[in-house]
Structure formats: structure tokens, C-alpha cells
Amino acid sequence: xxxxxxxxxxxxxxxxxxxxxxxxLKHMGIIDHRERSWFEFLRAGFTVQDxxxxxxxxxxxxxxxxxxxxxxxxxxxxxxxxxxxxxxxxAKAENRNARPAPTPKELVLAQARPVAVELQPAQxxxxxxxxxxxxxxxxxxxx
Numbered sequence: 001x002x003x004x005x006x007x008x009x010x011x012x013x014x015x016x017x018x019x020x021x022x023x024x025l026k027h028m029g030i031i032d033h034r035e036r037s038w039f040e041f042l043r044a045g046f047t048v049q050d051x052x053x054x055x056x057x058x059x060x061x062x063x064x065x066x067x068x069x070x071x072x073x074x075x076x077x078x079x080x081x082x083x084x085x086x087x088x089x090x091a092k093a094e095n096r097n098a099r100p101a102p103t104p105k106e107l108v109l110a111q112a113r114p115v116a117v118e119l120q121p122a123q124x125x126x127x128x129x130x131x132x133x134x135x136x137x138x139x140x141x142x143x
Contacts, residue, residue, distance in 0.1 A: 009048075010038040016048050020055040021072050037079045044081040050088050057091035 014034075018024050025034050041051075054077070061067030070076060077084050102110070 006039065006042065009042055010035055012048055013038050013041065013051055016051050017055065017074070017078075020052065020059065023072075023074070025074060034074065034078075037074070041078050041081060041084070044085070046081070046084065046088070050084075053091050053095070054084065054087045057094065058087065 014025055055072065058067055058071050058077075062069050062072065071087075077087065
């Protein structure tokens with residue numbers, strides 16, 4: 001059941017779980033039970049990357065108060081591979097459909113007023129004037 005390779009994968013999964021959730025499973029007792037759950041998790045075909053995707057997605061949901069913190073429990077996720085599979089599918093779908101954050105340029109352009117008249121490129125070049133032009137206009141108007 002537990003080959004050295006499998007044991008290394010289980011330790012890696014436990015470290016990933018601890019790193020993201022802050023829950024140290026070794027200090028919570030019943031280590032054999034948890035190792036068996038990790039083994040079943042691996043046997044179901046899940047990877048460390050899958051665990052990371054789901055945990056980060058769930059933590060985001062908890063921060064946004066969409067999800068209950070209990071969704072990160074070991075017993076709710078790892079001990080139920082079918083539930084983990086559903087969470088993984090939803091996380092991947094949301095990540096796939098997520099729009100990237102707008103760039104600063106896009107934010108500024110979204111706040112800009114729309115142009116009433118569309119200018120041709122040649123006309124657009126003539127609209128900008130140097131400051132010296134406007135100073136000269138003000139001097140002429142003051143005379």
C-alpha cells in the first residue's frame with residue numbers, strides 16, 4: 001500500500017494542506033486514519049496541484065464570505081473524494097471563465113468621458129497645441 005513514493009506524495013499533500021489552510025494534521029491525532037484518506041485521495045487520481053487549486057479557490061470563497069470556513073476541513077474535502085472532485089470541477093470552471101483584472105490603462109479609459117465627435121487621425125494631430133500657442137493667444141486677447 002505505502003511505497004516510499006506514495007509516502008512522499010502523502011507528505012507533500014499534507015504539507016500543501018498545512019501551508020494553505022494553516023491546519024497541521026499531525027497534531028490533530030489519528031495519523032493512520034489521515035494517511036489512509038490521503039492514500040484514497042491519490043488513488044482517486046488527484047494531485048498536489050488539484051489540492052492547491054481547490055484550497056485556494058475555497059479560501060477565496062471564505063474571504064468573500066461566499067463559503068463557510070468548514071469547507072476547508074479535512075473531513076469535508078479529503079475524506080470525501082467525490083466531493084473533492086465536484087469542488088475541483090467548479091474551481092477549474094471558475095478559473096477558466098474568470099476575467100483577468102483590468103490594467104491601470106483600462107481602468108482610466110473606463111472612467112474617461114466618451115468623445116462626442118469621432119476625429120480622423122489627421123484631425124486628431126491638429127487638436128493638440130503646445131503651451132506656447134495658448135500663451136500667445138492669451139497675450140493677443142489681453143491687448
